[in-house]
Amino acid sequence: MVLIRSLILAASAVLPAAAGVWPLPKEQSLGNGTAWINSRVKIEITYAQASNASTTYKLARSSDYSSVTRRRTSQQGLAETRINAAVERAKTQIFKENFVPWMFHKKGEDFTPKFTRKDAIEIKTILIKQTEPEPDNSADAVIDESYTLTIKQDAADLKKATVEICGKSSLGVLHGLTSLTQLFYSDGDNRIYTPFLPVAIADAPKFSHRGLNLDVARSFYSVDDIKRTIDALSWNKMNRLHIHITESQSWPLEIPSMPDLAAKGAYIQSQIYSVEDVAGIYLYASMRGVKVVLEIDTPGHTASIAYSRPELIANFNAQPWAGFCAQPPCGQLMLDSRDVDKFMTDLYTDLLPRLKQSGATYFHAGGDEFNANSAAFDPTVGSNSTEVITPKLQRFVTFIHNQILAAGLTPVAWEEMLLDWNLKLDPKVIVQAWLSTESVQKIVNKGHRAIVGNYQFWYLDCGHGQWLDFRPENFATFYPFADYCSPMKNWRLIYSYDPLEGIAADKAHLVLGGEVHMWSEQVDGQVLDARVWPRASAAAEVLWSGNKDANGQNRTQVSITPRLAEMRQRMVVRGVQASPVTQFWCLQNPGDCQL
Numbered sequence: 374m375v376l377i378r379s380l381i382l383a384a385s386a387v388l389p390a391a392a393g394v395w396p397l398p399k400e401q402s403l404g405n406g407t408a409w410i411n412s413r414v415k416i417e418i419t420y421a422q423a424s425n426a427s428t429t430y431k432l433a434r435s436s437d438y439s440s441v442t443r444r445r446t447s448q449q450g451l452a453e454t455r456i457n458a459a460v461e462r463a464k465t466q467i468f469k470e471n472f473v474p475w476m477f478h479k480k481g482e483d484f485t486p487k488f489t490r491k492d493a494i495e496i497k498t499i500l501i502k503q504t505e506p507e508p509d510n511s512a513d514a515v516i517d518e519s520y521t522l523t524i525k526q527d528a529a530d531l532k533k534a535t536v537e538i539c540g541k542s543s544l545g546v547l548h549g550l551t552s553l554t555q556l557f558y559s560d561g562d563n564r565i566y567t568p569f570l571p572v573a574i575a576d577a578p579k580f581s582h583r584g585l586n587l588d589v590a591r592s593f594y595s596v597d598d599i600k601r602t603i604d605a606l607s608w609n610k611m612n613r614l615h616i617h618i619t620e621s622q623s624w625p626l627e628i629p630s631m632p633d634l635a636a637k638g639a640y641i642q643s644q645i646y647s648v649e650d651v652a653g654i655y656l657y658a659s660m661r662g663v664k665v666v667l668e669i670d671t672p673g674h675t676a677s678i679a680y681s682r683p684e685l686i687a688n689f690n691a692q693p694w695a696g697f698c699a700q701p702p703c704g705q706l707m708l709d710s711r712d713v714d715k716f717m718t719d720l721y722t723d724l725l726p727r728l729k730q731s732g733a734t735y736f737h738a739g740g741d742e743f744n745a746n747s748a749a750f751d752p753t754v755g756s757n758s759t760e761v762i763t764p765k766l767q768r769f770v771t772f773i774h775n776q777i778l779a780a781g782l783t784p785v786a787w788e789e790m791l792l793d794w795n796l797k798l799d800p801k802v803i804v805q806a807w808l809s810t811e812s813v814q815k816i817v818n819k820g821h822r823a824i825v826g827n828y829q830f831w832y833l834d835c836g837h838g839q840w841l842d843f844r845p846e847n848f849a850t851f852y853p854f855a856d857y858c859s860p861m862k863n864w865r866l867i868y869s870y871d872p873l874e875g876i877a878a879d880k881a882h883l884v885l886g887g888e889v890h891m892w893s894e895q896v897d898g899q900v901l902d903a904r905v906w907p908r909a910s911a912a913a914e915v916l917w918s919g920n921k922d923a924n925g926q927n928r929t930q931v932s933i934t935p936r937l938a939e940m941r942q943r944m945v946v947r948g949v950q951a952s953p954v955t956q957f958w959c960l961q962n963p964g965d966c967q968l
């Protein structure tokens with residue numbers, strides 16, 4: 374399809390002004406006509422209903438989507454609830470959370486279309502269709518997230534226009550609604566219009582796993598902070614929230630059968646995620662097409678367990694710490710202890726069925742930065758040699774992965790378990806790379822599915838300086854106190870990262886997608902939005918659309934900036950305090966800020 378993106382009355386036709394959907398759809402054709410959306414627009418939803426005969430499906434129509442009462446399978450019921458909720462959100466976003474896009478037009482320019490009842494084309498109907506029954510919720514099923522979206526004048530009455538959104542799954546329908554909300558602006562007088570009539574979009578993601586990893590243990594985030602982050606993920610068509618929920622520094626997760634774990638391991642009693650909090654986060658995410666992947670990192674990064682169970686942790690808070698762990702406090706689960714085995718079994722027995730009940734399909738067992746020198750102080754290991762440690766580590770990891778598999782969940786592991794310790798992992802285990810591009814190649818060459826997110830590109834914590842204090846004798850060595858992964862990964866660098874770099878074509882299907890990482894040594898709820906957004910949006914576009922155009926060329930930055938800035942503006946008006954992309958002058962004069 375041809376891409377037409379000229380705005381009406383745009384003085385400079387050389388470069389497109391900010392336009393519409395982020396991340397960029399696979400195929401889109403946008404016109405330059407104006408259509409106003411009527412605030413009493415009629416919304417008709419057609420749900421797919423599975424019949425018992427597996428080959429034919431009956432389409433049930435409901436004009437009042439809020440009172441659907443017919444019988445349905447539970448997966449389909451979830452799909453309908455999800456679509457209904459998304460429609461309500463889309464209405465709010467289009468009519469109440471919109472903006473006048475003045476920052477994308479030259480100073481003094483009259484770009485806002487004028488509503489005159491006589492001439493106006495009005496959108497009177499939105500048709501929404503889920504065309505196939507909701508697929509099973511399983512970790513291995515690749516859900517079809519594609520959708521089509523059209524806005525066109527009615528042949529019978531050219532003063533009327535109709536929106537039609539079709540998705541095979543509820544997720545496709547959600548993405549269509551998300552795109553729809555991004556095609557409308559306010560005229561400043563409470564009227565909402567699209568300048569893109571007619572619209573024809575046919576869209577689908579490049580990668581199935583498009584995520585953010587949020588560390589909620591080094592710093593605690595309120596449930597509202599997490600939900601707001603889920604909102605923004607869904608607006609960017611990201612579909613995974615990996616929550617790194619425990620760490621060496623704190624254990625903020627309630628485990629009812631072991632109440633002292635959080636009571637003693639959290640920073641303070643008010644910073645604990647209850648059973649209800651976790652279930653609520655899963656539900657909130659599911660309604661927005663986001664799957665939560667909870668991580669309890671093991672066997673390293675577990676010192677906080679020692680506050681309630683010192684007998685399980687080797688080398689707790691060893692000092693000086695630098696030889697024994699990546700961060701203070703040191704401490705790792707003992708590798709070959711029946712007490713640790715019982716602890717892990719009790720923990721998983723309590724937690725995993727609840728996660729499964731909440732719709733989880735993955736569970737992240739961790740596995741990064743296991744420290745050999747700390748293992749030397751583990752009485753069940755007693756050596757830092759690879760030969761001694763590896764079989765014990767293999768036993769531990771197999772033991773916990775088997776429990777995750779037995780609970781009906783797919784384990785996720787950090788790359789070190791596979792690549793540094795050369796453990797044999799169940800073929801189902803998904804391996805998360807973070808250290809390099811070569812890691813991804815090695816993971817898929819070993820036949821495992823991979824999640825990418827090289828720290829030199831996709832770590833959002835980098836470049837904010839050290840959080841450690843330096844003793845006088847080390848002051849000069851570490852001056853000016855840049856952190857290990859400095860500099861800050863700006864959106865252009867994030868955008869330049871290709872998840873398939875160096876991956877053979879016949880292995881590409883094993884790269885499920887990627888995650889950007891928000892480690893929280895120096896981030897909390899006060900600054901979360903600005904630290905994550907809109908940089909994570911850059912990764913979202915790489916994961917949804919790829920970072921190259923249809924001809925395989927890198928997209929030009931000048932074509933991305935106004936779109937990203939507009940996405941940032943949408944996030945801001947919807948309550949996410951995303952950072953600015955550039956100064957307004959550059960947005961008002963597209964193309965004039967190139968070097």
Ligand SMILES: *[C@@H]1O[C@H](CO)[C@@H](O)[C@H](O)[C@H]1NC(C)=O
Binds near residue numbers: 382
């Ligand atoms: C709108 O698009 C049509 C068809 O491409 C074109 O002929 C017309 O000049 C455009 N109008 C403006 C104001 O850009």
Ligand SMILES: *[C@@H]1O[C@H](CO)[C@@H](O)[C@H](O)[C@H]1NC(C)=O
Binds near residue numbers: 425
């Ligand atoms: C259809 O499904 C319902 C509910 O699962 C079941 O009770 C019924 O027997 C099924 N009918 C056929 C023809 O399989």
Ligand SMILES: *[C@@H]1O[C@H](CO)[C@@H](O)[C@H](O)[C@H]1NC(C)=O
Binds near residue numbers: 745746757758759
């Ligand atoms: C084990 O400890 C020795 C002595 O401290 C050290 O030289 C060696 O590098 C360590 N080996 C590993 C694998 O960490």
Ligand SMILES: *[C@@H]1O[C@H](CO)[C@@H](O)[C@H](O)[C@H]1NC(C)=O
Binds near residue numbers: 870
């Ligand atoms: C395209 O981007 C890649 C990084 O993603 C870079 O290495 C390469 O030089 C760019 N190519 C051109 C022609 O700009």
